Amino acid sequence: MTDAPPPAAPPRPLRERLLPVLVPLAILVAVLLVWDWYVRAYDVKPYILPGPWLVAQTLVKDWGTLSGALLVTLEITFSALFLAVAGASLLAVLMTESRIAGLALFPYAVILQVTPIVAIAPLILIYVPNTQAAVLTCAFIVTFFPILSNMTAGLKSVDHNLLDLFHLYGASRLQTLLFLKIPAAQPYFFTGLRIGGGLALIAAVVAEFSAGSAGAGSGLAFRILESQYRLNIPRLFAGLILLSSTGVLVFWLTSLVSHLALRRWHESALKREI
Amino acid sequence: MTDAPPPAAPPRPLRERLLPVLVPLAILVAVLLVWDWYVRAYDVKPYILPGPWLVAQTLVKDWGTLSGALLVTLEITFSALFLAVAGASLLAVLMTESRIAGLALFPYAVILQVTPIVAIAPLILIYVPNTQAAVLTCAFIVTFFPILSNMTAGLKSVDHNLLDLFHLYGASRLQTLLFLKIPAAQPYFFTGLRIGGGLALIAAVVAEFSAGSAGAGSGLAFRILESQYRLNIPRLFAGLILLSSTGVLVFWLTSLVSHLALRRWHESALKREI
Amino acid sequence: LDEVSFGTNWLAQAEHGGFYQAVADGTYEKYGLKVTIRQGGPQAANRSLLIAGQIDFYMGGNMLESFDAVKNGVPTVTVSAIFQKDPQIIMAHPDQGIDAFADLAKLPTIFLGKDLFITGFQWMKQAYPGFKDEQYKPYTFNPAPFIADPQSAQQGYLTSEPFEVERQAGWKPKIFLLADQGFDTYSTTIEAQQKLVDEKPDLVQRFVDASAIGWYNYLYGDNKAANALIKTDNPEMTDEQIAFSIAKMKEYGIVESAEALTGGIGCMTDAHHKSFYDKMVAAAVVDASVDVTKAYTLKFVCKGVGLDVKKALGG
Amino acid sequence: MSAVPSPAPPGAPVVRLEGVTKTFSNGTLALAGLDLAVRQGEFLSLLGPSGCGKSTALRIMAGLTQPSAGRIVWPGGADDGARRRAGGIGFVFQEPTLMPWASVFDNVFLPLRLEGNRRGAVKTDVEEALALVGLSAFAGHYPRELSGGMKMRVSIARALVTRPRILLMDEPFAALDEITRFKLNNDILRLRDQLGWTVVFVTHSVYESVYLSSRIVVMAARPGRVVSEFAVDAPPLRDEAFRTTELYGRTCLDVSAALHAAMGANDHL
Amino acid sequence: MSAVPSPAPPGAPVVRLEGVTKTFSNGTLALAGLDLAVRQGEFLSLLGPSGCGKSTALRIMAGLTQPSAGRIVWPGGADDGARRRAGGIGFVFQEPTLMPWASVFDNVFLPLRLEGNRRGAVKTDVEEALALVGLSAFAGHYPRELSGGMKMRVSIARALVTRPRILLMDEPFAALDEITRFKLNNDILRLRDQLGWTVVFVTHSVYESVYLSSRIVVMAARPGRVVSEFAVDAPPLRDEAFRTTELYGRTCLDVSAALHAAMGANDHL
């Protein structure tokens, strides 16, 4: 005679909640240790790969310069993300509401995606009033497409039975959009947002590289390139680490928003009742 | 007395099928005409914005050089896409199968996404055997994340009732993955693929910019940059147009694959029965 | 005052010193100009802005850019050449038995920027047998891969990379100035639109003259104010680096050699242009159809402007 | 909620399917030449084997599916859209068809919201509808947190909340226990008497159909078609006593027999 | 398909719920101290108002949901996983729960595939199961192309295809017409007789439960609990004639009354 295992003890919310913080942290420590060990063991020169400790020191020392640059980059990032989300959502709506518009515009959205910023940055600089606007335009172009793609897929994935329901009750297109398609597209939208968040950040950096302002009011990208040019590799890494942490933070933020919106109803965020 | 409208005539398959070709084509012609008109009307010099006709001529004239470069770029594109799809799918599976792995690895995937290629290209060049591999690595890094994000979202969005069913029938993790999670994740996966296709192309270009080969065996990116340096703007545009068309083609290919896989069951590809 | 904008091709540094000097000490103002310097930088697009007419003068890197402009019908001309020699160098590790320029051909790897690859390197292949495309690896303005690989060479700017490499790696790289090997282009030129040259020759002349005077003052006079301006534009710049650059410019005769010694800073000659052009045609970098004389005008230079200033400063 | 200008007189057809044929895109012939008229104020039940096209017929009436041949006539006037916007039709789908991201309240509120009502203004209507199906306590829950029968009841509440003129219901009570079912049967009969509903009702229960209907249509499968029709000549408002009448017993037997015949008519099982 | 080493002797408990309580994460108390033993070879029906926890109880038995308190005992031996892998349990969910990307054939084939069978080897098994529910002609169709009742029948075929030792069915026939339902009732009785199934069956039809069961448990809602129990002392293999016996009629009345009492016991509607 064997009994089934006793019912699971009530969940341990604290451990559950700490896990998402502790695990990445543990890995972080491990990565840092390996990195440190590698640099020491193979006597890697700081101008090739500086050790973590040196990078940390540089980060503290150059905090003034770097944090200022970070703020500039963040401003571009969030402006670009905001514009891309707004633009892509609007376009996705347009393209799913009208078959013709979808057919007509998607190729051009693709073209926008595959055009190398580096190549068209000069053109943008010529036609756009100032560098700030040029950088924003570039960042926007990069961020735009993944959000558009996901939003379009989401708007198209609405349950046909619910569409029937709305049709039956004489819902206007706007109502169908607001009360059905947009809520139903959320899981896709948030996936797009999660990609878009990081992409906006990197796009801000790339845009700065290409269309970039330089000198005093410039962002992280410029600082990174400059450090590279000056072979100030510890600072380069400090800049990269700042960038990465910001990226993780942005990702975490978008994931949080997504979780809050989906947790009551969508499989991807719902805890299984077991 | 009013009768309901007569039942719709049987669908006109030819017109239906031509529409997706005709509409973008019409827009294309319109864009070309406006472009041509703008260039003529404002007497824009060819070294700022060449007219469409000049670009077409250049495309024909330089076809030898450009098509060779395109082939190189395409090879990188598809290798990167293939590697990114394989890698991202594997990682997505790992991260959704093991909560710990997901927690541990996602921040690092994000870091990979937000690290500017330009900044780490030198490091890659140091640690990777040859330029070809360096370019591929860069392209891979750029393409990776959107596919990972979508695949993860897809694997997490599986209907909990179906999960129960598999659990009940004692399905192994592998079986659940193969017969349930992967098929269910298809709509997300294909969205990721559609983004990834274009991204791989642009990533190949960016990678070539940063880590790339030049000279005889070099890709489209090099040709574009070279044209820019050498002020051969018509050729720059010819290169861009080649790139764009390739992007649209890649997008169309991934869309086709997606449509074929989903058309029998998923809302996004299914025609509504009305 | 005429408002004039001048776009440089890199971040503010000692190599742009004369222009900043002329701003700082009021020379431009004396010549009736109100000059705004727009510094360039990695991938900045100042050249496009000149072509699009959004700035008035642009600091050209070498004459090839002007040849390309002629070939593509871009109406810009070089009106002055501050540097008689291009400070472009190839450097190698000191302990690899690289004694002559031609020895570089033995190395498996040379890190080059794309622009130098499509220009200078093509010429190297033609002028020195043994160089081949397979040696090329892209230089991303980070010398680490070069330092890490003793069997490699790398492009550089006489006044910058060797300084950084020495500071970081602790050894002095072997330096080969391309100009001394025959790549004899002018550099740090002043380019303007043909239209400006035709319509306002007087303004162009004033800018060229004031710039030359600025340069004399920068090299031989009190350059503190100019350096302060440079450091505002580019906060990373150090006095140490500036001093190193000025010393190198003097040591190699970058600014003052050949005709500049008699004609004044900025002086250019047809012969010098033709010499470089012919080499580039031979290396198939430039098309033989280009009318080289259209790339520049000698109208504004070799007038000895500023030689008096130099003398006054005891240079 | 909204008043409909001039309801058709009792007995006049409200909607008529004339020779309706439906072939799905995969080639399945779901309905073949279906003729069916729904009359004002009647309670019409559709009975038939699983897969015989009941749902398809209902969806065609509601304008959710277009027939491949034949036509639908709405003699009452007005076109499709206007009719729907007049609050004309209530529909209970065979599956609950709830919005997973909305609470029970919001799901029931939906048709009213689509009519342009503000939440506050119709709160009591929604609450009444929820009370009718016994789910007042679950207004704040999400569909996922409900049992199968409860979901179906939300769907019923949603169809009733607009007090539509015509009610199309596709097996609404299949997932409910008999007691709830009987109660809802009586509620429907009462409301229909009060509000003059026309009801088309799909069910698998012969007893239920006889208890509720004024007319019963039995269909056969593939191709779906009408095989027989029964009138139930009893006052529309009935109670449990009706189940003991001879009329009830006899009609049940007749309908059952017809259903058997309909099943025999094809190699269904 | 797979032989189970040593089935428990008839009458011995196969699974026992002891004081099972289930509180969902949103606070709903679905079951409170439920005691229920399923005996080898019996046909146990669960009856009760909508939302009383029948599905929850069934899911707990199948190991799909963990009780918040109390325990499940499987005296037969072996742990949860091994038992399932032994082809032990067949489950019909209340909703069809089909894979939309797979054909009807592949949906029914699934449990066999999960047992490691190759498609060719078990083709006839799948076809037999489909024939049993009358869907042979639809093997190549996709779930979307089926009517509600047809989907449910696919789900039934899927549960039967492995010939499990224990069959848990959650309102399997609710979406079916009476004739199909009666036929399937008889099929189940016959197969159970042949294969010695133990069946736990959730239904809303008192008649159906009495016709099929050897034991009927009536539950009341929120908190879900057992309120009464009935044994149906008749041979397991029954036919339509059983519906005319006095035992059948009396038990129906008793169970109905118990259900009424159970509903009265809370303010359900």
Ligand SMILES: Nc1ncnc2c1ncn2[C@@H]1O[C@H](COP(=O)(O)OP(=O)(O)OP(=O)(O)O)[C@@H](O)[C@H]1O
């Ligand atoms: N979307 C569809 N595509 C293809 N065939 C369909 C579709 N919907 C229904 N069918 C087919 O049409 C026929 C009638 O389906 P319908 O849903 O109308 O049946 P029903 O009478 O409502 O059955 P049930 O009582 O099982 O709900 C069935 O054979 C079904 O397979």
Ligand SMILES: Nc1ncnc2c1ncn2[C@@H]1O[C@H](COP(=O)(O)OP(=O)(O)OP(=O)(O)O)[C@@H](O)[C@H]1O
């Ligand atoms: N996932 C869930 N989260 C929260 N509450 C739930 C969940 N599933 C079920 N419940 C609640 O548990 C109770 C019992 O549900 P269950 O599905 O067991 O009822 P049931 O007896 O099967 O009803 P029906 O006959 O309507 O199917 C209900 O009140 C329901 O609201």
Ligand SMILES: [Mg+2]
């Ligand atoms: Mg139906």
Ligand SMILES: [Mg+2]
């Ligand atoms: Mg249930």
